[in-house]
Amino acid sequence: MENNLENSVIFDKGEVNPYGKYFSGTSYLNMLTLEGVVTANVTFEPGCINNWHTHNADKGGGQILLVTGGRGWYQEFGKEAQELHAGDVVVIPAGVKHWHGAAKDSWFVHIAVEVPGENSSNEWQEPVDRNEYDTLK
Numbered sequence: 001m002e003n004n005l006e007n008s009v010i011f012d013k014g015e016v017n018p019y020g021k022y023f024s025g026t027s028y029l030n031m032l033t034l035e036g037v038v039t040a041n042v043t044f045e046p047g048c049i050n051n052w053h054t055h056n057a058d059k060g061g062g063q064i065l066l067v068t069g070g071r072g073w074y075q076e077f078g079k080e081a082q083e084l085h086a087g088d089v090v091v092i093p094a095g096v097k098h099w100h101g102a103a104k105d106s107w108f109v110h111i112a113v114e115v116p117g118e119n120s121s122n123e124w125q126e127p128v129d130r131n132e133y134d135t136l137k
Helices: 130-134
Strands: 027-033 039-044 053-056 063-076 082-085 089-092 098-102 108-114 121-124
Touching (some): 039 063
Antiparallel strands (some): 063 089, 063 098
């Protein structure tokens, strides 16, 4: 199990995520920028994932994930989950329902970049089915 984050992160992990009610398990949030392009370092403990959610916008918007450490998963609704490792980049267009988080046996760290858009919002939805998550290796 990857328990040592010292060599797998660039930024401090931050504080316990205040949006924790939308995560299964514990995650940490370190807001890097709040002006211009909102950017955050998000750290997930092993087995922690977020709920299904959608980044909405009338124009532009969405999210970019820059994976900096550990091993995790990303899944768009209706598609197969894809395994993520340090160096992977995921571009998530506005309006795409998805989830992301750690593998069961690894910490996972990514930089979350909010793509600027008109009337942008984040819509949190239902938790990921744990039986489906448990089938991921």
